[in-house]
Amino acid sequence: xxxxxxxxxxxxxxxxxxxxxxxxxxxxxxxxxxxxxxxxxxxxxxxxxxxxxxxxxxxxxxxxxxxxxxxxxxxxxxxxxxxxxxxxxxxxxxxxxxxxxxxxxxxxxxxxxxxxxxxxxxxxxxxxxxxxxxxxxxxxxxxxxxxxxxxxxxxxxxxxxxxxxxxxxxxxxxxxxxxxxxxxxxxxxxxxxxxxxxxxxxxxxxxxxxxxxxxxxxxxxxxxxxxxxxxxxxxxxxxxxxxxxxxxxxxxxxxxxxxxxxxxxxxxxxxxxxxxxxxxxxxxxxxxxxxxxxxxxxxxxxxxxxxxxxxxxxxxxxxxxxxxxxxxxxxxxxxxxxxxxxxxxxxxxxxxxxxxxxxxxxxxxxxxxxxxxxxxxxxxxxxxxxxxxxxxxxxxxxxxxxxxxxxxxxxxxxxxxxxxxxxxxxxxxxxxxxxxxxxxxxxxxxxxxxxxxxxxxxxxxxxxxxxxxxxxxxxxxxxxxxxxxxxxxxxxxxxxxxxxxxxxxxxxxxxxxxxxxxxxxxxxxxxxxxx
Numbered sequence: 001x002x003x004x005x006x007x008x009x010x011x012x013x014x015x016x017x018x019x020x021x022x023x024x025x026x027x028x029x030x031x032x033x034x035x036x037x038x039x040x041x042x043x044x045x046x047x048x049x050x051x052x053x054x055x056x057x058x059x060x061x062x063x064x065x066x067x068x069x070x071x072x073x074x075x076x077x078x079x080x081x082x083x084x085x086x087x088x089x090x091x092x093x094x095x096x097x098x099x100x101x102x103x104x105x106x107x108x109x110x111x112x113x114x115x116x117x118x119x120x121x122x123x124x125x126x127x128x129x130x131x132x133x134x135x136x137x138x139x140x141x142x143x144x145x146x147x148x149x150x151x152x153x154x155x156x157x158x159x160x161x162x163x164x165x166x167x168x169x170x171x172x173x174x175x176x177x178x179x180x181x182x183x184x185x186x187x188x189x190x191x192x193x194x195x196x197x198x199x200x201x202x203x204x205x206x207x208x209x210x211x212x213x214x215x216x217x218x219x220x221x222x223x224x225x226x227x228x229x230x231x232x233x234x235x236x237x238x239x240x241x242x243x244x245x246x247x248x249x250x251x252x253x254x255x256x257x258x259x260x261x262x263x264x265x266x267x268x269x270x271x272x273x274x275x276x277x278x279x280x281x282x283x284x285x286x287x288x289x290x291x292x293x294x295x296x297x298x299x300x301x302x303x304x305x306x307x308x309x310x311x312x313x314x315x316x317x318x319x320x321x322x323x324x325x326x327x328x329x330x331x332x333x334x335x336x337x338x339x340x341x342x343x344x345x346x347x348x349x350x351x352x353x354x355x356x357x358x359x360x361x362x363x364x365x366x367x368x369x370x371x372x373x374x375x376x377x378x379x380x381x382x383x384x385x386x387x388x389x390x391x392x393x394x395x396x397x398x399x400x401x402x403x404x405x406x407x408x409x410x411x412x413x414x415x416x417x418x419x420x421x422x423x424x425x426x427x428x429x430x431x432x433x434x435x436x437x438x439x440x441x442x443x444x445x446x447x448x449x450x451x452x453x454x455x456x457x458x459x460x461x462x463x464x465x466x467x468x469x470x471x472x473x474x475x476x477x478x479x480x481x482x483x484x485x486x487x488x489x490x491x492x493x494x495x496x497x498x499x500x501x502x503x504x505x506x507x508x509x510x511x512x513x514x515x516x517x518x519x520x521x522x523x524x525x526x527x528x529x530x531x
Contacts, residue, residue: 259286
């Protein structure tokens with residue numbers, strides 16, 4: 001694969017590639033499916049594609065990489081981030097890791113279709129790993145082809161950037177590029193494969209290390225490589241903790257517990273459901289990673305999962321996400337145990353998750369409801385009763401909370417019921433109307449006791465309750481047009497989602513309830529893992 005000559009528009013990218021320089025790699029150079037032992041990665045080149053064509057790029061992520069817009073619009077950019085060219089300094093590799101999938105140990109998994117181009121250090125000294133998803137097979141591809149299709153690539157690109165602007169810890173996306181080739185996919189796993197346009201998305205994060213990276217080496221009793229990876233991770237991504245030792249390992253694990261809890265609080269705040277919280281999809285940095293069959297709650301239902309594979313057990317349903325995050329952290333603790341050799345300090349560190357989540361969630365609930373502080377004595381019941389009401393009324397979570405800020409303590413019950421009816425997907429029953437009246441009376445009393453000025457309350461609420469989220473049907477509409485060569489809707493969605501808390505003139509259609517036609521349509525409600 002050719003490298004690009006100097007003095008090109010991407011010269012701002014300076015690579016140091018510590019991961020491949022400091023950790024043990026796969027000695028086998030050939031790219032074929034296999035078990036890879038005592039290695040954190042395998043070197044592998046992206047697959048060249050026929051006719052790369054830029055769909056969209058993130059201006060904000062480009063700025064983080066010190067790339068001007070002209071560079072992102074260049075032919076060189078398109079060739080590099082489709083996988084056809086390497087820049088000077090790029091050293092492509094796929095990571096080796098394992099993980100629990102739907103609660104069961106799956107053994108070696110690894111980057112089956114993700115290839116890291118290298119680690120960039122920008123002018124501000126910040127480290128960013130550039131990763132191509134859909135760039136072809138690796139030793140970890142198992143029976144798959146290592147490719148990705150346009151629909152899943154657009155969804156990942158848009159959601160990465162949407163989550164960032166919502167204030168949710170997340171990996172980022174730089175670009176999505178059509179390959180000019182087609183990929184065979186059985187979207188519903190029902191024996192009806194079809195040709196779909198192929199694409200490559202460039203994902204960006206300080207690190208793509210997952211819980212599963214550590215689990216694999218412990219499962220194989222390869223404690224030497226485990227220690228090397230843990231020490232590298234601390235020295236690279238957690239240098240403030242100091243030189244690695246047993247005490248630092250425990251501080252590091254507790255910090256992972258806290259950052260994971262904070263991430264989950266943000267998911268619950270905005271109504272995001274990841275859909276596939278396997279341990280190989282959990283970032284060591286507490287970032288949302290691997291956007292597959294995700295979704296946002298529309299009609300409020302804590303038992304909802306967007307993942308068709310999870311439809312029966314609903315392991316990864318919205319209301320279960322905090323428990324699953326904790327379960328995954330327990331699995332990470334098990335993987336780190338050989339370095340500590342004591343269970344009690346790891347169990348104590350796990351309390352950092354519980355304490356952080358509880359405190360942060362209470363603060364979040366207070367802000368979502370416009371209260372100056374959370375009072376457990378009465379507000380636990382207030383929040384629980386509201387959840388019961390929202391589920392009974394099939395209420396759109398995003399629109400309900402956003403509109404609640406305009407309801408004042410002096411408003412009538414009728415005004416509140418009008419609001420909830422406007423946000424609901426079904427007419428309110430007499431019983432539900434009663435629930436609404438009872439809850440609003442309690443809420444009014446609470447607001448009067450709080451004595452917070454209405455303008456201050458509304459400002460706080462509107463800062464945590466978004467108006468615009470990436471509803472599945474909006475993403476699907478953009479995908480439908482993109483598959484016909486029209487990328488305008490992708491760009492418009494990207495622009496709207498840059499300011500999710502600010503009402504934007506002429507963008508009302510992006511802040512409406514899911515239309516009836518989208519409830520059952522493929523891609524607009526539940527999705528499979530197919531991508």
